[in-house]
Amino acid sequence: MTVLPAPAESTDIVLPRFSRAERWVHRTLGILMAALMLTGAVMFFPELSGLVGNRGIVRTVHEIAGWLIPIPLVLALFSRAFRSDASRLNRFTPADWQWLRSRDRRSGRIRVGKFNAGQKLNASWTLGTLIVLFGTGMVMFWSSLFPDAIRTGATFVHDWLSVAVVIIALGHIWMAYNDATARAGMRTGSVPLTWAEREHADWAAEITKDEITKDEVSPR
Amino acid sequence: MTDTPRTGTPIGRRVVLGIVGLGVAGVAAGRWLSEGVSDVVSAAAPGLAGVIPAAGGFRIYTVTGGYPEFNPATYRLSVSGLVDQPLSLSLTDLDDLPQTQMTKDFQCVTGWRVDDVPWSGVLLRDVIDAAGVEAGATALKFTSFDGVYTESLTLEQAQRDDVLVATSMYGKPIELKHGAPVRLIAAPMYAYKFIKWMDGIELTRTVEPGYWEVRGYDIDAWVGESNGRSDDPVV
Numbered sequence: 001m002t003v004l005p006a007p008a009e010s011t012d013i014v015l016p017r018f019s020r021a022e023r024w025v026h027r028t029l030g031i032l033m034a035a036l037m038l039t040g041a042v043m044f045f046p047e048l049s050g051l052v053g054n055r056g057i058v059r060t061v062h063e064i065a066g067w068l069i070p071i072p073l074v075l076a077l078f079s080r081a082f083r084s085d086a087s088r089l090n091r092f093t094p095a096d097w098q099w100l101r102s103r104d105r106r107s108g109r110i111r112v113g114k115f116n117a118g119q120k121l122n123a124s125w126t127l128g129t130l131i132v133l134f135g136t137g138m139v140m141f142w143s144s145l146f147p148d149a150i151r152t153g154a155t156f157v158h159d160w161l162s163v164a165v166v167i168i169a170l171g172h173i174w175m176a177y178n179d180a181t182a183r184a185g186m187r188t189g190s191v192p193l194t195w196a197e198r199e200h201a202d203w204a205a206e207i208t209k210d211e212i213t214k215d216e217v218s219p220r
Numbered sequence: 221m222t223d224t225p226r227t228g229t230p231i232g233r234r235v236v237l238g239i240v241g242l243g244v245a246g247v248a249a250g251r252w253l254s255e256g257v258s259d260v261v262s263a264a265a266p267g268l269a270g271v272i273p274a275a276g277g278f279r280i281y282t283v284t285g286g287y288p289e290f291n292p293a294t295y296r297l298s299v300s301g302l303v304d305q306p307l308s309l310s311l312t313d314l315d316d317l318p319q320t321q322m323t324k325d326f327q328c329v330t331g332w333r334v335d336d337v338p339w340s341g342v343l344l345r346d347v348i349d350a351a352g353v354e355a356g357a358t359a360l361k362f363t364s365f366d367g368v369y370t371e372s373l374t375l376e377q378a379q380r381d382d383v384l385v386a387t388s389m390y391g392k393p394i395e396l397k398h399g400a401p402v403r404l405i406a407a408p409m410y411a412y413k414f415i416k417w418m419d420g421i422e423l424t425r426t427v428e429p430g431y432w433e434v435r436g437y438d439i440d441a442w443v444g445e446s447n448g449r450s451d452d453p454v455v
Binding site for chain 1: 230243283
């Protein structure tokens, strides 16, 4: 795990990576998921339950954050940039398969697009698991409407799946922690061309070709 | 080989649909799966269920700001209300009364169950007999020194031979998180009746619904025959 140098990139050409709407969706979803994970952990682990107590409040915060989760995702569909990126995240190219299989996937040898295969899988995992956690959460919320077996099944899936979601989310945070430029990309919306050429070569080529003809990329 | 939209295989959609499909299957098979998981975990890593309740352990519901404190030397269980002789029992007094052991499944109304939990202590019947029940008493009200938790039983329920004023669990003094030093065990009922940190028993004229009952749970909480559930009876 190398810590990438941030210098020299201030004078570099920058490429637009995430729109304002996308950054807002990412931030909102991140805050809601952090709230869900923390309150969930307090209800789940006996030692934390004893430390924090106040199950009524913790449970209400968890329920409210859970109900809010779909809102940023639905609003995001109104953003053209989000829809375009969602479409990119959905599609696996031959380079993605090659990238997944290779051992030197971090070297930049394999020219991936705007998102690498790991980011694509993370996006699909996050959406899929959020749908399942939302559904099983609703069963637990309206538990009296469901037979015992479904209640037990929903609790079982909700419990174990959230353990997996927390582990993957920690991995996501760890990757971001180790790449200050990627983090700045999500914070400011743009990334240096040199970074893009190393991490997402095909996207860098695609966007510089497009943008230079439109004369929109300018040195800062 | 550019990564423009609409080229390549839609793996993302398949992953999402796959996860949702597995989630639905997991819910359908969950009752069976969760029993399997707790069996495997208890065989392979006996301590894990204490850390991750989904592996078959107890879940702790604490509605106040943490566990209440008590001093074993000054702790007293009061028996009051419609009794001939109000009592104030120390832990030593409880130990001096006839001791009863029972091993019972512990069933929560939210669905989880812990099999074969050994308890010991004094039959509730023996405690109230020591105080003497006055005419007119038909019910019991239990209080907790957490200041919030209350419970109730009818006098008839309280006189069963599987209702215990427990001081020990798994052969050791009850842990704080499980209601130390004294917890009520009404074995054939859902465990929300098993008031933790108990410090008061009051004989009353009528049943006063407890903490969970005023929040919608049934007063007569027989396992499998209340709260809209059909769990197997506890044994």
